[in-house]
Amino acid sequence: MINKVQIFYAGYCIHPECMVIKHGQFRKAKFPALFALLEHDKYGSILFDTGYTKRFFSETERFPFNIYSKLTPVVLEDGISAKEILESEGIHASSINYVIISHFHADHIGGLKDFKSAQFVFNSDSYDAVKDKRGISALRSGFLRGLLPENFEERAMPLTDTMKMDISEAAAPFETGYDLFGDKSIILVKLPGHAIGQIGALVTDRDHHEYFFVADAAWRSDAYRQFRPPNPIAYMIIDQRKEYIETLGKLNKLYLRRPELQIIPSHCMEAFGEKIWIT
Numbered sequence: 001m002i003n004k005v006q007i008f009y010a011g012y013c014i015h016p017e018c019m020v021i022k023h024g025q026f027r028k029a030k031f032p033a034l035f036a037l038l039e040h041d042k043y044g045s046i047l048f049d050t051g052y053t054k055r056f057f058s059e060t061e062r063f064p065f066n067i068y069s070k071l072t073p074v075v076l077e078d079g080i081s082a083k084e085i086l087e088s089e090g091i092h093a094s095s096i097n098y099v100i101i102s103h104f105h106a107d108h109i110g111g112l113k114d115f116k117s118a119q120f121v122f123n124s125d126s127y128d129a130v131k132d133k134r135g136i137s138a139l140r141s142g143f144l145r146g147l148l149p150e151n152f153e154e155r156a157m158p159l160t161d162t163m164k165m166d167i168s169e170a171a172a173p174f175e176t177g178y179d180l181f182g183d184k185s186i187i188l189v190k191l192p193g194h195a196i197g198q199i200g201a202l203v204t205d206r207d208h209h210e211y212f213f214v215a216d217a218a219w220r221s222d223a224y225r226q227f228r229p230p231n232p233i234a235y236m237i238i239d240q241r242k243e244y245i246e247t248l249g250k251l252n253k254l255y256l257r258r259p260e261l262q263i264i265p266s267h268c269m270e271a272f273g274e275k276i277w278i279t
C-alpha cells in the first residue's frame, strides 16, 4: 500500500510557450523537471524519475552534447537536486529502494547516480533504443550516457509479462498495465511516442487518491485536457509522431471519462501552483 505521494521538481528548463503548445505564446515559460516520492508500507521509498542534477552541465560541456544544453536552457539552483530535496525532507538517498525511469532523457535520469541502493524499473524497449548510441545519435535521442551509474544493468528491473494486468476499468482506453509489486499500488503503463518505450505510473494511495504520472506523454495539462498537440517544431525531439498523437488522444479520453483522476505531466507547473512565466 502507498502511504504517501509527494511531488517535487529538480531544476527546470526555459522555452517559449509556443514550442510545446500549438498556438501558445512567444513568452518564455518554465518547464519543471518533476520527480515523485512514493512511500510504500512494504517496499519502502520509491521514486518516479529524478529530474536534473549538476551532472547535466558537466555532461554537456563538450561537442556534440553542448548543443543539448543550448537547445534546452536549464536552471538548477544550488541545493535543489532530488537527493538534496529528499534530504531536506528527512529522506536519505540510500533509503530509496527503487527508481521508476519513465524514459532515458537527461531530465528524467539526471539523478540516478545519487541513489546507490536503488533498483531501476523501466521498459526494456526504452533502454534498448538508446543503450548503444554514441555521439550525435545519442544526442538526437536526448541520451547522456554519463548519467547512468556504471552498474546500471546489474540493478535493472525491467517490466516483465508476469506483471501484466487488465487496467481498462481504471484507465480505459489504456488496456494493459504492469503491476509492479502485485498489489495494484503502482501500475506502470506504456505511453509510447515522445520516446520509444516510455512508461507512466498509475498510483493509488491508502486514501484511494489516484495519480497518473504520464512523464512527457503530454507536456502540459492543457495538452491532454483540450487535446492540443505540440508545435510541429517539437516533433524534432519526439521519437514517434503517430504514437505520440495516439497516446495524447487516449489521455484526453481518459481525462474526459474520469476527471477525478489526477493526470500529471512531468513538465507542467500546475502541480506546483507556481507561476510559469519568466518575466
Ligand SMILES: [Zn+2]
Binding pocket: 103, 105, 194, 195, 216
Ligand atoms: Zn523526454
